[in-house]
Amino acid sequence: MGVDRPRLRRAGAVITSLCAIATTIATGPAHAVGPGGPCALPRSEAHHSEGLDTWNPAFPRPVGRLDAVMVFLSFPDSRPYVTPERLAADHFPGTSRFFERASYGQFSLRVHPLKKWIRMPRPSVDYRIQRDWDGDLRSAYLKDAIAAADGEVDFSRYGLVYLVADPDAPGVDSDATKVVNLDQPIHVDNTDLRRVVTVFEHHPPDRNVLAHETGHALDLPDLYHRPEDGKGDWDTHVGDWDLMGSQFGLASDPFGWHKWKLGWLTTRQVDCVLGRGSTLHTLQPVEAPMVPGTDPRARLVVVRTGLNSAIVVEARGASGNDASTCTEGVLVYRVRSDVPSGSGPIQVLDGHPGRQACWGESVNPQLADAPLGVGETLAAEHADGVEVSVRARTAGGAWTVRVRRE
Numbered sequence: 001m002g003v004d005r006p007r008l009r010r011a012g013a014v015i016t017s018l019c020a021i022a023t024t025i026a027t028g029p030a031h032a033v034g035p036g037g038p039c040a041l042p043r044s045e046a047h048h049s050e051g052l053d054t055w056n057p058a059f060p061r062p063v064g065r066l067d068a069v070m071v072f073l074s075f076p077d078s079r080p081y082v083t084p085e086r087l088a089a090d091h092f093p094g095t096s097r098f099f100e101r102a103s104y105g106q107f108s109l110r111v112h113p114l115k116k117w118i119r120m121p122r123p124s125v126d127y128r129i130q131r132d133w134d135g136d137l138r139s140a141y142l143k144d145a146i147a148a149a150d151g152e153v154d155f156s157r158y159g160l161v162y163l164v165a166d167p168d169a170p171g172v173d174s175d176a177t178k179v180v181n182l183d184q185p186i187h188v189d190n191t192d193l194r195r196v197v198t199v200f201e202h203h204p205p206d207r208n209v210l211a212h213e214t215g216h217a218l219d220l221p222d223l224y225h226r227p228e229d230g231k232g233d234w235d236t237h238v239g240d241w242d243l244m245g246s247q248f249g250l251a252s253d254p255f256g257w258h259k260w261k262l263g264w265l266t267t268r269q270v271d272c273v274l275g276r277g278s279t280l281h282t283l284q285p286v287e288a289p290m291v292p293g294t295d296p297r298a299r300l301v302v303v304r305t306g307l308n309s310a311i312v313v314e315a316r317g318a319s320g321n322d323a324s325t326c327t328e329g330v331l332v333y334r335v336r337s338d339v340p341s342g343s344g345p346i347q348v349l350d351g352h353p354g355r356q357a358c359w360g361e362s363v364n365p366q367l368a369d370a371p372l373g374v375g376e377t378l379a380a381e382h383a384d385g386v387e388v389s390v391r392a393r394t395a396g397g398a399w400t401v402r403v404r405r406e
Contacts, residue, residue, distance in 0.1 A: 036260075039272035039302040041310055041337035048221035050345045051308075051337035052261040058194065059219040060159045062099070062107040063263045068160035070113040071149045077123035078169035082203050087164055088113035090203060091210040098211045101320045102254050103264045104290040109214065112158070117166070118149045124171030129200060131175045138180065142196060146186050156191040160217055162210070164199040176200045177209060179216040208247040220244050220258055221341030238348045239367030241316070241331060245346075246363045253321035255346065256286040256300040256314040257335055264292075269299040278404040283330070285317035285397060301403055303386045308338040311349075311386045315399040316371055326358040329371030330390050330399050332378050351378050380406050 036053050043051030060066055070092075072084040088111070096109045127141045128134060145163050146155070155161065165172045177200050185192035197213045199205075216222075223245035224234045240249035242258065259265045269290075271281050284290075284297045301313040312335055317328045332349045339345040350370045357369035372378060372390045380387040385406045392400040 037267045037270070037272055038274060039270065039304050039310060040260075041304075041308055041335065044308065044338045046338055046340040046345070048216070048219055048341040048345075049337050050221065050257065050261070050335050050339070052257075055263075056219050059217070061263060062103065062109075062218050064106075065108045065110060066159045067157065068109060068111045068162060069153055069155070069158040070111050070162040070164060071145065071153060072114055072117050072164050072166070073120050073145055073148070074117040074166045075120050075122070075124040075169045075171070077125060077171070078166055080117055080166045081168050082166075084113060084115055084117060084164075087167070087203060090201070090205050091162075091199075095210045095214060098208065098252075098321060099214070101287070102259065103262070104292055106264050106292055107262075109160075111162070114149075114152060116152070118145070118152065120144055120148055124165070124169035127171060129165075129171055129173045129176045131173065131178075133176060142180065142182075142198075143186065146188055146193065146196075150188055154189050155193060156189040160195075160197065160214070161193060162197045162199055164201075167201060167203045172200045174200050174202050174206075177213060179213050206247055208243050208252055211252075212243050212247040215244050215254070215258075218262060220254070220261075221345050223344075223346050224342070225344060226342055233364070235364040235367075237344045238333070238346055239364035239370065240325070240358075240362050241333075241348055241367070241370070242346070248363055250358065250362055250368070251316055251322045251325040253287040253316075255312070255333065257302075257312050257333075257346070259286060260300065265299055268296045271298045271301045273301060273303040273403055273405065276405045278402055280391070281313075281401045281403065282394075283313070283315040283399045283401055285315040285319070285322075285328075285399075287317060287320035287322045288397065289320070297398075301401065303403060303405060305384045305386070308336055309384070310335045311383050311388075313388055313401060313403065315401075317397060326361060327369050327371055329373045329376075330388065330401055331371045332383055332388050334384065349378060349383055351376060353382075380404070 040053040041051045042053045043049045074080050092111045099107050099109050179197050181195045185194045223238045225236045238245035240251045242255045243252040281301050286299050303311040316331050318325050334347045348370050351372040352369045356365035362368035374390050377389040387404040389402045
């Protein structure tokens with residue numbers, strides 16, 4: 001059999017390139033591959049990849065104003081007990097304020113709720129709504145809802161659609177709230193709807209539920225661990241940190257990595273570490289207010305550890321979206337851009353293994369006290385060869401951190 005020499009040459013070139021990239025990551029310095037710089041992990045084919053070297057154009061980028069419509073759906077087998085106005089108030093302006101704080105004022109989510117019920121053509125029980133929904137029934141529900149609302153809504157005016165079902169209808173399952181990404185978009189009003197947030201919440205709803213689902217609509221992944229049998233602990237990956245892990249978490253502000261991914265932080269606020277040795281950093285808490293474009297103070301330290309992996313260091317304090325947190329300090333976590341949503345793309349590293357905190361409040365007491373305090377160190381053996389030590393905390397609330405790479 002003949003040998004395809006051009007193919008061998010191409011394979012050799014690929015191997016050489018990968019080796020060069022790996023060497024650069026290990027030793028530095030490195031040249032930025034894009035506007036995110038050398039510590040911006042590459043976006044992969046993984047669902048809701050944590051890569052941020054490029055933006056996925058299938059999702060609206062949350063910088064500036066995003067208009068959303070909220071449609072309220074009733075069914076022939078139930079008479080609504082709650083008004084659309086009260087259901088809208090369950091979620092807004094709270095959800096908009098969450099994103100305004102998280103984005104340092106750079107993202108404005110404007111909701112436009114209908115003030116009437118839209119009648120669905122079939123009883124609620126016919127759709128058999130549930131968490132793991134039959135695809136055909138879910139598609140039928142979406143098509144019926146959009147068709148029923150089309151006479152009242154010009155969908156071309158909105159970048160996001162919330163479909164809110166009557167919470168008292170007998171066939172509505174509150175565990176089924178989710179974002180539906182459509183392989184085949186629904187074409188309506190000369191526009192293609194590619195994703196819809198389907199809301200099946202009780203009244204009043206779960207805390208931060210719509211902020212969590214809106215995060216998916218902005219390409220953020222689920223950070224919780226879903227047990228195979230549906231039972232057991234769901235919060236082992238990140239605990240209370242970031243509402244994409246748990247909407248009930250005490251520290252619901254997005255990770256600094258997510259703020260970077262969404263465009264709310266820039267490379268000016270990210271200290272990128274590539275080489276070996278020790279570096280000293282001063283970190284402002286990620287939830288602290290900032291004037292975009294004028295504040296170069298660091299919010300993140302990112303240590304690139306591989307082609308698709310990094311160790312990230314950030315400070316968390318009890319303010320803003322984190323006002324309910326029971327611990328403050330320097331949080332360390334691992335990011336993988338090749339791990340899909342729901343499989344642990346981010347894992348918080350526990351700064352106090354064997355200890356717990358906030359029983360009765362935290363979704364995971366083992367990780368509630370994960371942040372390091374002054375004088376404490378996370379050993380390199382627990383953080384992929386990266387040692388993190390907290391040296392001091394300034395009167396203004398910033399944290400001085402030493403990062404040492406073996």
